[in-house]
Amino acid sequence: MQRQRTKASVIPVFTLEATLKRKIRLHFTRLGFSKRPDGTLVCPASSKDSIRQLHHIQRDERIESATHLLSEFLPGALRYFASGSEIDPAMIRLSLIRVEANTFESSLFRTAALTWSVPVSNGYGRRLRYLVWDDGHDRLAGIFALGDPVFNLSVRDDLIGWTSSERSSRLVNILDAYVLGAVPPYNMLLGGKAIACLVRSRDIYDAFASTYGSTTGIISGEEKSARLLAVTTSSSMGRSSVYNRLKLDGVSYFESIGYTVGWGHFHITDELFEQMREYLRLSKHPYADHHHFGEGPNWRLRTIRVALKQLGINEAVLRHGIRREVFFCQLAENARKILATGKGKPDLSTLKTVDEISEMARRRWIEPRALRREDYKSWSRDDIPRLIRGLPTGMSKVRTA
Structure with missing residues (x-):
């Protein structure tokens, strides 16, 4: 009887293991990936359309x-x-509405995020989510969300020049813009640039201070006095047209600091991930039910790596080859120095309010774009459902800046 119980407990694991291995390999094949001898994946192409197809x-x-x-x-x-x-582009006035969970605003945020061709992250740990509202027309212009950054990001760490222990204690002063963009027709008026600039505002600095000024480090678990010194973000389509040359009144709002190495888990679907967790759960691996909140932004990645190793699949398949441009936004002029040394008072002398940034961005990008291109006038809100479902709309192409 003991032998039968042992056999019965093993069979489901091995059955799922074989099925899951086939699904993972078939999934990569369907996406168009091929394999190098070392196990790393060869991306079918690197154009924006190809990246959309991979997602x-x-x-x-x-x-x-x-x-x-x-x-x-x-x-x-x-x-x-x-x-x-x-x-009327001259009447656009952007403001921020904080999004709380399980509210009308959160549903509107989720809906807006679905208009993009690349699925967005849900974020991790500390989060500040916003609707960007056009008060001049009482309409939604876009959204952005800030959350805990990844622990390992070489281009950021090289820029700051901190050690691993220094990073552990000071990463609490950085957030990552994991969602950011304008919805139609504001994206056709370079609204994405205006929204990106709102991240570097006094309003966001103060909101972080009031919400997370006294916070617990998600990696260390220690109580820390945090200040939002910088925000990172990365493009989903390789090189970004939204963040490049992003300056207002001579002040740089985001600067390019390099590219990721093309390693991660975007090509592992939610369905595959849940099946990996179920596989680990059946084999009683502790990672199966590690809740990602409080475990850091790399929780999903670590879980996938454990599952791949247990399945006997080379984790080199996580090197997908899609390099993303990484950008760095300093809210304090001396942010890098404080992050590197742990000393100093933030220089906030160039931080503007949301109202001030909205005015400058409208004059700098929105109004000139409206004069050069009038295609935004052809956009109809009735096409939002079709845009979300990836169906043709009344416009042949929706610009995404």
Whole structure:
């Protein structure tokens, strides 16, 4: 009897193991990846259209999981999206609305995030989420969200020049913009640039101070006095047109600091990830039910690596080859020095308010773009559902700046 119980407990694991290995290999093949002899993946292409195609399965999963949101919430929320014909660029006035969980604003945030062709992260740990509102027209212009940064990011760490222990104690002063962008028709007016600049505002600095000024480090678990000195972000499409040359009144808002090495887990779908967790759970591995909150932004990556190792799949498959441009935003003029040394008072002399940034960005980008290109006027809010589902809209191409 003892032998039968042991056998019965093993069979489900091995059955799932074989099935899961086949699914992972088939998934990579369907995406168009091939393998080098060392196990690393060869990306089928590096164009923006190719990158969108690599994300399409993950995006389809997100759309399917949002069925209730799209059927029950979106019809009534469409009126908060703008049609181009009702927008007077000279009247655009951007403001921020803080998003709390399980609210109307959070549903609108989720809906807006679904308009992009690449699925967005849910973020980790500390989070500040915002709707960017156009008060001049009472419409949604875009969204952004800041969350805990990844622990290992070589281009950021090389820029600051800190040691591993210094990073552990001071990373609490950095957030990552894991979601950021404008929705139509504001994206056609370079609204993405304006929204990116709002990250470097006195309003965001103060919001962080009031929410997380006294916080617990997600990696160390220690109580720390935190100040938002810098924000990082990375492009989802290789090189970014939104963050490059992002200056207002002579002040740089984001600067390019290099590229990632093309290593990560974006090509592991949510469905595959949950099956990996189930596999680890059946084999009683402790990582199966490690909750990602409090475990750091690398929780998902660590779990995938453990599952791949136990499945006998070379973790080199996580080297997908899609390099992302990384950008660094200093809210304090002396942010790098403070992060490197742990000493100094933040120099906030060039921080502007959201109102001031909105005014400058409108004059710098939005109004000139409207004069050069009038295609934004053809956009209709009624095309939002089709845009979300990846179907053709009334416009042949929606610009994403």
